[in-house]
Amino acid sequence: MSKKGERELIEIERVSFKYSGSNEYALKDLSLSISRPSITAIVGRNGAGKSTLLRLLNGLIPHFYEGEFRGRVLVDGVDTREVDISDLSRKVGLVFQNPEHMFFSETVWDEVIFGPKALGRNDFEELGEKALRLTGLTDMKDYPPWSLSGGEMKRLSIACILSMETDYIALDEPTVGQDAVSRRELIEILRNLRNMGKGIIVVSHDLEWISDLRPDRIIVIRDGYVFVDGGCDLLADVTILARAGLIPPMSAIIGRAIGVRGFGIDDILKEVLG
Numbered sequence: 001m002s003k004k005g006e007r008e009l010i011e012i013e014r015v016s017f018k019y020s021g022s023n024e025y026a027l028k029d030l031s032l033s034i035s036r037p038s039i040t041a042i043v044g045r046n047g048a049g050k051s052t053l054l055r056l057l058n059g060l061i062p063h064f065y066e067g068e069f070r071g072r073v074l075v076d077g078v079d080t081r082e083v084d085i086s087d088l089s090r091k092v093g094l095v096f097q098n099p100e101h102m103f104f105s106e107t108v109w110d111e112v113i114f115g116p117k118a119l120g121r122n123d124f125e126e127l128g129e130k131a132l133r134l135t136g137l138t139d140m141k142d143y144p145p146w147s148l149s150g151g152e153m154k155r156l157s158i159a160c161i162l163s164m165e166t167d168y169i170a171l172d173e174p175t176v177g178q179d180a181v182s183r184r185e186l187i188e189i190l191r192n193l194r195n196m197g198k199g200i201i202v203v204s205h206d207l208e209w210i211s212d213l214r215p216d217r218i219i220v221i222r223d224g225y226v227f228v229d230g231g232c233d234l235l236a237d238v239t240i241l242a243r244a245g246l247i248p249p250m251s252a253i254i255g256r257a258i259g260v261r262g263f264g265i266d267d268i269l270k271e272v273l274g
Contacts (some may be wrong), residue, residue, distance in 0.1 A: 001103055009035040010057060010092070010168065010199070015071035017052060017061055024050040028224040029071075037201030039190060041210050043203075043247035044221035050203045050217060053221065057170050057201065058092040059085045076167070088095060090119070094159030095171040099153040103145040108156055111145055115164040124163070131162040135189060151182025158189065175206045187213050196224040211235050211249040220244045 010033065017027045026049050034040050044050045055061040059080040062069040073080045075091050093145065096102060105111040112131050116124035130137045134154040140148065145156060154174060161169055171190075175183050192202050204210055210218070211232075218235065220228040222244045230236060234241070236252045 008167070008199075009033050010076075010201075011074040012056060013072050013074070014055075015056060016068075017056075017070075019052075020066040020068075022067070022261065027056075030225055031071075031230045032201060032219060032226055032229065034168075034201060037194050037197045038217065039194050039200040039202065039215040040214065040217045040219065041202045041204065041215040042219045042221060043205060043207065043210060043244075043246060044227075045205060048221045048245070049224040050094065050205075050221055051172060052224075054082070054094065054170055054172055054201070054203050057168070059083070059088040059096050060273075061096075090164055090166060092168040092170060093153070093164065093166040095157045095161065095169065095174065096175045097158035097176050100146065102160065103153075103158050106144060107141065108132070108139040108148070109143055111156060112137075112141075112163050115160060119164065127163045127165065131159040134162055135159040136185065136191065146186040148230060149182070150177045151179065151185060154178065154182065154186065155189065160192075163184050168201065169193065170201040170203070172203050173205070175204065175209045183212075184210055198222055205246065207235060207241070207249045208244060211251060220246070 012030060012032050015027055015030050016025050018025045026032050030049075030053070034192055042050055042053060051062065055065060056073050057075070061067070062081060075088065080088060103111055105114060109128065113124045113128040116127045121127060127194045129138070132141055135158050137152065137155055140152065145153065148156060148232050158169065174186060178186065190202070194200050199269070201211070202213070202215065214232055218230060218232060219226060220234065228240055235249055236255060238252055238256055241248045
């Protein structure tokens with residue numbers, strides 16, 4: 001947790017970034033802030049700059065990815081250029097699109113306690129148990145990570161971050177390869193974490209799932225800059241989404257066809273049924 005008086009938000013200030021060897025800027029004079037607790041969805045078509053934006057949050061840019069970097073990123077008031085990635089990972093945890101690439105321990109339990117043990121935490125067992133409980137993996141603590149389903153692997157990657165008491169959790173395309181049950185479970189976990197005071201940042205082009213998630217805020221990225229920043233009502237704005245190269249959720253398409261504005265099936269039914 002932040003110390004008293006410390007700013008509890010991520011601030012991106014006029015950031016431009018061009019990868020080494022590229023002629024095009026992936027991000028262009030981009031500014032935004034993300035507070036906690038909240039769920040923020042960052043959406044955009046492929047190549048819009050979403051993944052690059054995600055790499056800013058935990059210092060992969062500029063510490064790991066080389067290129068031309070202008071502007072600054074502050075996490076709870078700390079400039080990401082002035083601290084190591086290992087220190088930033090205690091503030092911002094990143095859940096990769098393919099979570100199996102994160103695992104190397106023989107059991108789920110060993111995987112989830114690795115982080116706090118490496119940090120020298122004497123309460124690593126308590127932290128591990130809590131993380132498994134929050135992600136619904138307590139009964140799988142003795143399983144090998146590679147034996148888990150895609151949804152369970154995603155939850156394990158979240159548990160590994162939670163065991164380090166990370167304040168912000170950023171997820172890159174979390175619904176890729178997930179079935180309907182796993183998608184719903186993920187929504188419940190993320191909402192619970194938001195209610196616990198976490199800052200959740202989701203990068204996705206899956207607007208159907210984003211519609212079900214109902215984030216506090218939606219940021220639309222187009223060609224490396226913030227195109228639109230607003231609430232869930234953006235999901236019902238077919239014109240804006242089309243200009244950003246995004247396919248609207250089916251609920252928005254149906255709603256427009258019958259003259260009802262809404263960003264979820266529940267909204268459509270409420271309007272139609274009165």
